[in-house]
Amino acid sequence: MKSVCFYFQVHQPYRVKQYRVFDIGNDPEYFNDRSETDLNNRRIVEKVARKSYIPATKLILELLKRHPGFKVSYSFSGIALEQLERYVPEALDLFKQVVDTGRAEVLGETYYHSLAFFYSQQEFERQVAKHRELVQRLFGVWPRVFRNTELSYRNDLAHWAERTGYHGIIAEGWDPILGWRSPNYVYRPQGTSNIGLLLKNYRLSDDVAFRFSSKSWTEWPLTSEKFGQWLNEAQGDTVNLFMDYETFGEHQWEDTGIFHFLENLPNEVFKNPHLDFKTPSEVVHAYESKGEIDMPHIVTWADSDRDLTAWVGNPMQEAAIKAIYGLEDRVLEVNDHKLLEDWRKLQTSDHFYYMCTKWFSDGDVHAYFSPYESPYDAYIAYMNALSDLRLRLDKRKA
């Protein structure tokens, strides 16, 4: 038997509005843009829900009804669920229906979609716990497989996950790490004995997530028949297709045929009696580990470098992330709920990503989506908001 394992990432940050130096000390709201720009969080969440989350989830529900063997999994950031609950309860309700079928697994992650693991382990654990509570409250399930923000992974993350009781963890199937080995097997993270490592098959995942509508791609147009054939031909126990959920309807628009593709894919998979769908937990239990994978350095799913340089690669990003984690002790000391929340919302990885200058010169705007006019504008708004947060801290202590 060989399995197809889907995991979809659902995440929306709280983007910082155009917060000017003159707002410092006068405006404690950083995320409440109400303009017609992409800094308006409510507007973005409503748009993405309309174009992607709602139609895609309706389709997934339908597929679960149609095919008793169909399975999927999701990882929701806490702040995405929070915003959906407030702005688009219909979308959240559809997700609940999907999870209620018992054939959709919910993965564990940080509530604020942060990089806290690499900057403050205590804060990281608090955010994971907060996320777990939210998933419990909304879906009534307990995450057993962990995935970290941007699929960032290092050996010590797996050690932590094993200690904490997860039986699976997810990482990028990056060739320089794998060497001759295939991502299509379950592995054991270095230094562990009770946890399985699932690796993203980035080629097949990206065929859908990035290349699906690319007319310059030699395989365009990608049909479900062709993709089903590639799944048939893949060697191994499991093909892990991990991607942003916005792939369906937002990154690939409806008129590209992406929904049609998704709708037909189960038919193609079930044509082969040796192919099935499994959730990450099922994959970890169904297949033997094929050996140990050692990742002493951080690996992510980002761009061609697969490291953290898209988030902390230039002096602005380094200064910003250092500044936000530098406030941890003071923030926890003052015991102010709103202040704590704002501090945590400012930890979301997207803020640092918007400051990335790595590919900016190449004019490759599609590779690096940002609601700001430039990485410099993103940094200025962020640092101004942070200065205000610092001022609020000073006031609380006085």
Add this chain to the structure above:
Amino acid sequence: MIKYARRLYMRRRVLMFGWEFPPHNSGGLGVACFGLTRALAQLGLDVIFVMPKKLDVGAPWARFVFADMPHVKFRSINSTVTPYNTASTKTSLMSVRNVNGGQIYGSDLMSDVLRYALAGREIALEEDFDVIYAHDWLSFGAGIMAKEATGKPMIAHVHATEIDRTGGRSSVNPDVFELEKEGMEAADVVVAVSEYTRQMIIKEYGIPGSKIRVVHNGIDEETMPKAGAWLPRLRQLKNAGYKIVLFLGRVTLQKGPDYFIRVAKRVTEKNPKVMFILSGSGDMEGSIMQLAAQLGVSDKVLFTGFVTGPERYEMYSAADLFAMPSVSEPFGITPLEAMKTGTPVLVSKQSGISEVVKHALKVDFWDVDEMANKILALVEHPGLSQTLSDNAITEANQLTWMAAGRKVDSIIQEVA
């Protein structure tokens, strides 16, 4: 048949009408002509560069400037002129068309331009060339007359328009405007220094967009000014803990010096350790000093007057930020010069340069609060300044005159 053979096997010859050439120039036009001419020569074109000035090409500076341009021949006519003055005489090209070997009297700029136009006809009849190339309205007259006399194709290169120079239509000099329009209409192809300028030419001059091509300026090491004498004074300021924001350009409406003073006020209210240096001269100098006094920032704004080439380089290097708040800027080479020295820049969105560079802070010239927001962020956060600086050098080094020359070369191949 002969013409066809020449097309295939011979070097294209360009009759180029300019107005100035370094070091005898007072603005960016000369630098641009120099960079472009040299690039074209390196690409295998012959250039006959005509200037309306008495020019001793045997002088030491000329030997230095032209040393690596064996395929460039310089010609000049006898004239004493200075650009960027306001022309006043109500004469037009029409009135000189019938002057044959006669004299044009008058010592103002428009008379000089018309004299140059007449000389252009003479030179065109003497020289052997394939295409006429004229830079800005000052030499458009010469280009038009050369085209009328020989029937050769003409390219008009627009570095700035009267609309930019006057900051709007109301104070536009109608004679200058007419000559610009006539030159662009007569041209087979118009070259604009930016998409910003191209749009202005379409909208204000009614030239069809299909015949306007955008060729962005470049910047080369050799066109950069070198060391001067300002450094000790600037160093003193920096040692006293001041951050320096620099304006460098003509003090005229077009360059937005008044916005620079207003932003100085807004910034120093928040951070008194920022010093604003205004370098340059122009018709608004007096009123700008008055404005600084009125706003109470006389002690926060340093007026240096006009600075020469070498001193400019020191200004750029010493500044923490170079600001170009232009109201309307067809291109804007000074931010590129600053970027070459690794100094972060802030440019108005109403400029050609803002469409070319990514690693710059960009604002609307009228948005003084946003300009202050960005300046304050830059002086307070070293991470911002460092990232801009690192990327500015790399980006500026990619914008060469050779790239501009290649585009112009292909336009020449197209018309000639």
